[in-house]
Amino acid sequence: MAKDAKRRILDGAFELLRADGGAITLDATAKQVGLTKPGLMYHFPTKEALMLGVVDYFAERWEAQLAERLGQPPEAASPQQRMRAYVEVALSGRFDRADFAIYTNALCREVLAAVWVRRLGSWLDLPDSLPGPVRARLTAVRLMADAYWASAATGVFPVPDRDRAELLAVAESLLKDETSR
Numbered sequence: 001m002a003k004d005a006k007r008r009i010l011d012g013a014f015e016l017l018r019a020d021g022g023a024i025t026l027d028a029t030a031k032q033v034g035l036t037k038p039g040l041m042y043h044f045p046t047k048e049a050l051m052l053g054v055v056d057y058f059a060e061r062w063e064a065q066l067a068e069r070l071g072q073p074p075e076a077a078s079p080q081q082r083m084r085a086y087v088e089v090a091l092s093g094r095f096d097r098a099d100f101a102i103y104t105n106a107l108c109r110e111v112l113a114a115v116w117v118r119r120l121g122s123w124l125d126l127p128d129s130l131p132g133p134v135r136a137r138l139t140a141v142r143l144m145a146d147a148y149w150a151s152a153a154t155g156v157f158p159v160p161d162r163d164r165a166e167l168l169a170v171a172e173s174l175l176k177d178e179t180s181r
Contacts, residue, residue, distance in 0.1 A: 010057040017098035058102045059119035065089045074122045087171045090145035095153035137174040
């Protein structure tokens with residue numbers, strides 16, 4: 001039951017951001033989900049705990065989408081396979097300013113950035129053993145995916161949907177494993 005309540009609270013906090021770009025506060029979140037502030041604080045005793053929960057919940061959603069795309073644990077996949085899953089999620093998801101706000105909060109708060117590293121590090125970290133040109137191509141693909149989803153989420157210079165297939169083709173050409181040639 002507590003897990004359902006936490007999920008409901010996290011969904012409500014995220015909806016606050018989505019609805020009007022409003023700030024996530026304990027009071028507003030409690031009101032959003034029909035709880036008293038003490039009832040919410042039973043699950044998230046501080047605003048920091050709530051924010052950590054929201055960021056972890058959002059990063060967990062990314063991680064679940066990546067796992068679904070990949071079809072295997074990230075440790076069992078090649079860097080190219082992991083990056084391909086990342087590109088596909090970034091270019092196929094529907095994102096908005098609330099998504100962007102959750103991600104960019106990590107810029108200012110090390111504890112929030114640590115959540116992203118913990119959740120997505122195994123997906124995005126590249127082994128030092130990769131040859132330089134391969135690392136560069138995989139990094140370029142990741143940065144392309146990052147820029148695409150950020151543009152889609154913010155609505156600032158969004159890429160037209162008609163160009164998505166071509167972008168995926170460019171990414172795929174960069175993801176080709178040199179050993180398969």
